[in-house]
Amino acid sequence: MSSQGYDEELRSERAYVDSLYGRLDAERARAAVAFDEAVKSQGNSSLAERDGFAAARAREVGRLNVADNGLCFGRLDALSGERTYIGRIGLFDEENDYEPLLMDWRAPAAKPFYCATPVSPDGMASRRQFHTRGRKVVDFTEEMLGAAGESTGRGDAALMAAVSAPRGAGMQDIVATIQAEQDEIIRLDHAGVSVIEGGPGTGKTAVALHRVAYLLYAKRERLARRGVLVVGPSPGFLTYIGRVLPSLGETDVVFATPGDLVPGLRVTAEETDPEVQRIKGSSAMLDVLAAAVADRQGLPAAAVEIGLSDITIEFDAEVAERARAKARASGLLHNEARAVFREAVLHELGELAVDRIGGGWLGADDPEILASIPAEMLRELDEQARETNELTVIREEMLAQVRLELDAHDRLSAELDRLWPTLTPRRLLADLFGSAERVAAAGGDPALVRAEGAAWTVSDVPLLDEAVELLGEDRAAAEAAAEQRRRDAEEYAQGVLDAVVADREDVIDDEIGLIATDLLDAAQLAERQDERDTRDLAERAVEDRDWTYGHVVVDEAQELSEMDWRVLMRRCPSRSFTIVGDLAQRRSAAGARSWGDMLSPYVADRWIYRSLTVNYRTPSEIMAVAAALLAEFAPEVTPPASVRASGVRPWARQVDADGLAAAIDEFVRAEAPGEGTFVVIGPSDIPGVRPPSATKGLEFDAVLVVEPDRILDEGPRGAAELYVALTRATQRLGVLHTGALPEVLNGLAREKNPVSAGHRRFL
Numbered sequence: 213m214s215s216q217g218y219d220e221e222l223r224s225e226r227a228y229v230d231s232l233y234g235r236l237d238a239e240r241a242r243a244a245v246a247f248d249e250a251v252k253s254q255g256n257s258s259l260a261e262r263d264g265f266a267a268a269r270a271r272e273v274g275r276l277n278v279a280d281n282g283l284c285f286g287r288l289d290a291l292s293g294e295r296t297y298i299g300r301i302g303l304f305d306e307e308n309d310y311e312p313l314l315m316d317w318r319a320p321a322a323k324p325f326y327c328a329t330p331v332s333p334d335g336m337a338s339r340r341q342f343h344t345r346g347r348k349v350v351d352f353t354e355e356m357l358g359a360a361g362e363s364t365g366r367g368d369a370a371l372m373a374a375v376s377a378p379r380g381a382g383m384q385d386i387v388a389t390i391q392a393e394q395d396e397i398i399r400l401d402h403a404g405v406s407v408i409e410g411g412p413g414t415g416k417t418a419v420a421l422h423r424v425a426y427l428l429y430a431k432r433e434r435l436a437r438r439g440v441l442v443v444g445p446s447p448g449f450l451t452y453i454g455r456v457l458p459s460l461g462e463t464d465v466v467f468a469t470p471g472d473l474v475p476g477l478r479v480t481a482e483e484t485d486p487e488v489q490r491i492k493g494s495s496a497m498l499d500v501l502a503a504a505v506a507d508r509q510g511l512p513a514a515a516v517e518i519g520l521s522d523i524t525i526e527f528d529a530e531v532a533e534r535a536r537a538k539a540r541a542s543g544l545l546h547n548e549a550r551a552v553f554r555e556a557v558l559h560e561l562g563e564l565a566v567d568r569i570g571g572g573w574l575g576a577d578d579p580e581i582l583a584s585i586p587a588e589m590l591r592e593l594d595e596q597a598r599e600t601n602e603l604t605v606i607r608e609e610m611l612a613q614v615r616l617e618l619d620a621h622d623r624l625s626a627e628l629d630r631l632w633p634t635l636t637p638r639r640l641l642a643d644l645f646g647s648a649e650r651v652a653a654a655g656g657d658p659a660l661v662r663a664e665g666a667a668w669t670v671s672d673v674p675l676l677d678e679a680v681e682l683l684g685e686d687r688a689a690a691e692a693a694a695e696q697r698r699r700d701a702e703e704y705a706q707g708v709l710d711a712v713v714a715d716r717e718d719v720i721d722d723e724i725g726l727i728a729t730d731l732l733d734a735a736q737l738a739e740r741q742d743e744r745d746t747r748d749l750a751e752r753a754v755e756d757r758d759w760t761y762g763h764v765v766v767d768e769a770q771e772l773s774e775m776d777w778r779v780l781m782r783r784c785p786s787r788s789f790t791i792v793g794d795l796a797q798r799r800s801a802a803g804a805r806s807w808g809d810m811l812s813p814y815v816a817d818r819w820i821y822r823s824l825t826v827n828y829r830t831p832s833e834i835m836a837v838a839a840a841l842l843a844e845f846a847p848e849v850t851p852p853a854s855v856r857a858s859g860v861r862p863w864a865r866q867v868d869a870d871g872l873a874a875a876i877d878e879f880v881r882a883e884a885p886g887e888g889t890f891v892v893i894g895p896s897d898i899p900g901v902r903p904p905s906a907t908k909g910l911e912f913d914a915v916l917v918v919e920p921d922r923i924l925d926e927g928p929r930g931a932a933e934l935y936v937a938l939t940r941a942t943q944r945l946g947v948l949h950t951g952a953l954p955e956v957l958n959g960l961a962r963e964k965n966p967v968s969a970g971h972r973r974f975l
């Protein structure tokens with residue numbers, strides 16, 4: 213294309229994209245009005261219908277809002293002459309038979325934009341990629357696919373610009389530059405479990421998030437109601453990726469760390485001893501937990517005397533044992549079976565008491581014996597018993613009386629509570645881990661015993677979740693929580709009423725649809741609010757342990773233990789998962805050594821595996837250093853190939869122990885004024901330094917790794933930790949060490965002096 217031809221084309225593309233923005237603005241204005249009307253409308257529709265309609269309008273406004281950021285990023289010209297513009301959302305020409313003006317990137321027709329190549333053009337003649345700033349097309353490149361002509365610029369120019377750009381605080385979407393191997397995974401038509409593996413920086417997180425957006429587009433019917441859960445390793449990581457899906461117009465997604473998966477808990481502390489982490493994560497804990505529950509179904513060591521008004525009886529181990537056998541045979545969970553246990557004990561004690569009162573005679577219908585019943589006792593029995601004079605009836609009456617006494621017997625109730633206590637998951641685990649005897653009785657490893665009052669760790673969370681499965685609901689607690697919710701709603705409703713009444717006596721309030729002077733009381737209003745359940749899907753799902761998701765994405769999945777997988781599988785019975793990870797980056801002692809071992813208990817071999825091979829983050833100079841380390845600790849793994857070189861050689865500098873803090877400070881001062889992001893990674897006892905675990909899944913323009921030998925020596929997975937640390941950089945990597953540099957890092961350039969941020973060493 214001549215330069216004049218290019219300029220003309222550029223002008224024409226600018227005009228087209230301008231017109232798309234014009235249409236977007238108009239649609240947005242229309243959607244905002246429709247939303248307003250939906251909220252205000254009283255009409256004949258029910259509250260639920262009105263809310264549903266308003267929510268749909270709100271979604272539409274949200275969808276249009278996100279498109280402001282890079283609305284259109286390219287164009288496809290088919291060999292047939294058909295021209296398609298590709299963008300963040302779809303726009304259609306209503307006046308012209310709904311002709312597509314802009315194709316949503318997720319639509320099947322947009323696929324060749326990502327996948328067509330000159331070798332496999334997929335019916336396409338050419339592809340244009342726009343480089344935009346704000347609403348303006350700055351320039352474009354054109355690749356000829358299946359037609360003659362000259363390509364302008366490299367086809368991967370947009371990709372190179374994206375991967376070389378300084379990084380901001382959060383992850384960006386990659387919708388304009390998705391690569392073919394990534395697109396294939398994003399659009400995978402597999403409803404079950406997909407495992408996506410790839411080395412650091414291969415876009416696993418990016419691909420998983422774009423797959424969520426794709427699924428919400430392609431399978432909205434199935435997924436919108438149940439939502440999607442994205443599980444990531446830490447709150448910091450979730451914040452880092454938090455903008456990607458909203459920027460793609462998708463919000464019905466719940467983000468959680470493995471420590472958040474039990475409602476009411478927010479656990480971030482990790483187990484400090486890898487061995488304890490391994491033990492707690494192992495499915496062998498299932499037997500320990502079951503035994504720990506059984507151990508809480510006790511028998512009295514010595515008989516307990518139960519004094520009743522007519523007699524004193526003994527509650528002994530034999531009675532308790534028969535009742536326990538009955539309760540266990542009921543098949544109910546511990547907290548529910550407690551009622552069976554109690555009933556069985558009371559029943560047996562009642563029979564015992566009546567037999568003893570009657571000296572063993574009450575049972576036969578013998579008039580002689582009947583005549584010998586003390587008059588006082590007979591007086592206490594009711595009319596019918598006296599009239600019929602039947603011993604069985606008398607016995608029933610006596611039993612009922614004794615039963616009342618037993619029911620109200622404090623000593624007996626206390627003993628039953630002790631023998632078969634109502635347990636919450638936290639109580640069960642705290643009692644278990646707090647006692648060497650209990651751990652031993654449950655067949656647990658002595659390492660499970662912890663100091664009293666120790667905080668929960670992330671490894672405890674799946675055990676707590678499992679405990680719910682063993683204990684069942686604590687009805688009293690559930691009822692108290694429901695009551696609390698009702699009171700909160702009532703309080704809120706009262707607040708609404710007060711505000712409305714204060715505002716104007718007879719006004720019709722939009723929010724609640726009532727005339728203030730006609731108001732229901734707060735309790736009735738709270739009920740109405742409850743029916744509508746105005747919480748959005750994410751809120752409802754997070755608060756409800758029984759919520760099941762339509763699809764679950766698990767990032768850094770190599771870190772999850774066997775017990776973690778049980779929790780996740782419970783949250784998604786349809787077993788629709790996108791699992792992304794890298795076994796070589798595993799740091800958890802309880803994590804995956806093989807995907808098959810983790811998944812086969814749930815889906816046997818019905819899962820598919822795909823891999824990603826290109827590193828879009830780390831320049832080849834840095835990747836070479838990391839690859840040398842990988843070859844040592846995981847020689848069977850092929851390192852990903854970097855998509856670019858930066859021309860900057862990573863360096864190492866030795867300093868005195870006394871000079872370490874100053875050297876770190878020099879790095880920070882050199883990097884701080886720059887545009888990009890930076891981090892110092894190393895052992896956590898060094899001030900201002902983040903441990904490798906806290907940088908998992910993240911990336912920074914400049915990375916300084918401090919004391920690599922200590923990272924290597926810290927725990928059994930030290931090499932994997934150092935591998936993670938070295939592969940966080942998008943531009944620059946430096947290493948500071950006070951001892952000898954580990955041999956495996958020999959590929960680093962040795963520096964004697966501080967290295968400035970702008971330092972460039974061309975290879």
Ligand SMILES: Nc1ncnc2c1ncn2[C@@H]1O[C@H](COP(=O)(O)OP(=O)(O)OP(=O)(O)O)[C@@H](O)[C@H]1O
Pocket residue numbers: 371374375383384385386389390391394410411412413414415416417418419794797828829908909910911939
């Ligand atoms: N097609 C692409 N276009 C532009 N940038 C991309 C593309 N694919 C990946 N990237 C970028 O590469 C970087 C690494 O991606 P991501 O964090 O998803 O990798 P990862 O495989 O999850 O890495 P890790 O295993 O280290 O956590 C991100 O900045 C991402 O935006």
